[in-house]
Structures are given as C-alpha cells and as structure tokens.
Amino acid sequence: MKIYAVGGAIRDTLMALPVHDVDYVVVGASVDEMLALGFRPVGKDFPVFLHPDTQAEYALARTERKTGVGYRGFMFYADPTVTLEEDLERRDLTINAMAQEVDANGQWFGPIIDPYNGQEDLAKKVFRHVSDAFAEDPLRLLRIARFAARFPEFIVAAETLDALKAIVHSGELAALSPERVWQELARGFIADKPMRMFQVLLDTGAAKALLPEALVNELVEESYREELIAYLHASDVRLENRCAVVLMHLPAQEIRDWSEQVRMPHEVRDFCEIFSTLHQLTMQHKDGAYQANGVLTWFNRADVWRKPERAQALMKLAQSIGVQVSRLNEAMLAAQQLNPAEIIVRLSEVDRLNGERIKSAVEEARLLAIATAL
The missing domain is CATH 3.30.460.10 (Beta Polymerase, domain 2)
Incomplete structure (x- = not known):
C-alpha cells in the first residue's frame, strides 16, 4: 500500500x-x-x-x-x-x-x-486536459472558467478549448445542478480576475446557457468588458459586491429570475437587485436633481431603516466605481435620524391612531427630511 x-x-x-x-x-x-x-x-x-x-x-x-x-x-x-x-x-x-x-x-x-x-x-502557464475523457464531464467547463479567473496569466490550450466547446455542443451543461453551477460561478466571482471566467464562457459558447441573456449581450462588447474590468478592480472582493457590479445593468426582475435558476443565496440576490435599482436611479438623475419621492421609494426598497449596514455597503460600492451618491447618502442619514416613536407620540396628541395613519405620518416626515437634504 x-x-x-x-x-x-x-x-x-x-x-x-x-x-x-x-x-x-x-x-x-x-x-x-x-x-x-x-x-x-x-x-x-x-x-x-x-x-x-x-x-x-x-x-x-x-x-x-x-x-x-x-x-x-x-x-x-x-x-x-x-x-x-x-x-x-x-x-x-x-x-x-x-x-x-x-x-x-x-x-x-x-x-x-x-x-x-x-x-x-x-x-508554460497552459491549461491542458489530460485525456479525451475530459469532455465527458460538463462540470469541468465551469472549473476551467473558474481556474482562468484564479490564474489569469494561464491560457487554455487550443485542443482543450475544442473539448470545452464539445461539452457545450453536447447539451450536457443542462444536466448540471443549479447549486453546482452557482458554487463554481461564485468562486470565480471572488477570484483574482473574474472577467477571465466570463471570457472562457464566451469563447466556448457556454455563456448563453449559463448567464442571463442581457448580460451576455453586454459581455460580447469589448468596451463593456473593459469597463467591467475597471469596476471589478475598484470594488471590494466580496461576493455580493462582485455580483452586483456584474449585474448592475440588468433590471431587478431579470436578476431575480436568474438567481432562481442558479439558486443564488437570497442575501446576495437582494443586494444585487437593490444595487441595480440604485444604479438606475443615479443614471436617471446624473445632474443630481433627485426627486424626494423617488429617493424615498429606493430607501424603502433597500430597507435602509432596518438594515443600515447594508445600505452603507451599497453606497460604498457605488462610490468605489465612480457613481456620485453623496447627496443620496446625506438624504439617507437625515431620514434615518428620524425617530418613528417620537412621530407617533406627537401624532397621538392631535389625532386618532391607526396603522395606516402612523405609516403615512412616518413617510411624510421621512419625505420632508429627504427633500430638505436634497
């Protein structure tokens, strides 16, 4: 032995x-x-x-x-x-x-x-498969893509690229469990150069089978890939940050649909969805002329009241990739400083209380604080 x-x-x-x-x-x-x-x-x-x-x-x-x-x-x-x-x-x-x-x-x-x-x-820094049996296991395509992100200086041998394309052509990627697909993608997201993973998926034709269609359409554009490389480099190496940056141009519903396909953890999914809506909000108001109603809607969507740490992480990520959110951050801090209990006490002195009236009063106070800060 x-x-x-x-x-x-x-x-x-x-x-x-x-x-x-x-x-x-x-x-x-x-x-x-x-x-x-x-x-x-x-x-x-x-x-x-x-x-x-x-x-x-x-x-x-x-x-x-x-x-x-x-x-x-x-x-x-x-x-x-x-x-x-x-x-x-x-x-x-x-x-x-x-x-x-x-x-x-x-x-x-x-x-x-x-x-x-x-x-x-x-x-030689080459990824080369050992035998012809390599193409029999569809998981190996994702592993090679993930290895490319971890070891970005390596290249895929021509014959190995052909074997990866054969895996895609076989249709066996559909047999991979969603959990295993996400596991490999997640490891690639937090690797040294995540864009190398996406490049392998594009080069082999696997991207269309594994990624959201709208994302694939963006990734094929060299200018977008270069922009994304810069954003990924600027962001903290945390899974939710990397995912949010990659998916930020997608509508929240498309992110949710894909997250269900790959069984993305809910906390990562929510972070990505909320960051997408933040990105859309800032793109709609590049001049900084925000409307208080729209800002409050995003604050409620992000639940900045009960999850202030996540809200700060979202703002920090936006700042890291060059999005101007200083005014939004000031408005958020102003609205967060309001004490709903004090509003309820003042309201009870002059009005009969019910759930809808309390909610409305708190919303009005937050809206005023946001408008003043903006």
Missing part, C-alpha cells in the same frame, strides 16, 4: 502558493485494509475514508467510466490493482494530475510523479 498527495496541493506547492487542502490517494489497498487501519468510510459513490487522527480524506485509487449524463453520470472502479497513473488519468488538467508519495508521518517525499507533463504546462 502506498499513499500519495495529489492534485491541487502539488500544483500550488510548485507555484509557491499556500496549500489549504490536500487530497490523498491510496494505491494497492482494499476497503477492508483501510477499515483495519482505523479509517472511517464516508464516500457514497466511491471509497473515501477519513484518517483516524487527522480526519483528512483518503480515497482509493480509481478509474471511471461514463454511464449517463451530467457530472454524476459515471461508474467508478476502485481496486488494489488500479495504478496511480490510471487514477491521475481521470483528472481534468495536466497541472492537476501530479502526485508525490507520503510517508507514515504524513510527510511528502521523493520526486514529483508527473506522467502527463503537468510541470511543463505549469511552466
């Missing part, structure tokens, strides 16, 4: 990057042997075990065969006779198909095992 560290951990070590997670492959062992050594089984689709002391995951070397559609449509074969090279062959990219042996103390030792020339592609 031999144990190897494989995949991204080897790649990141060679690139002098921090290694956060290590994948281990066990060659020459059976399930019974792993259990006898105290490993705890956790894999549902293939044999994966937790180390009895470190709780790290160890997988038996395996091969796979396409049996259905989507990234789950595979049958796995794990056996002591499966070699390390066979296990590495099923991986996506050559730079992720390297390994190094691990001793009994968990230390890596010996030469890098690199049967598919991953070190050469790493030096």
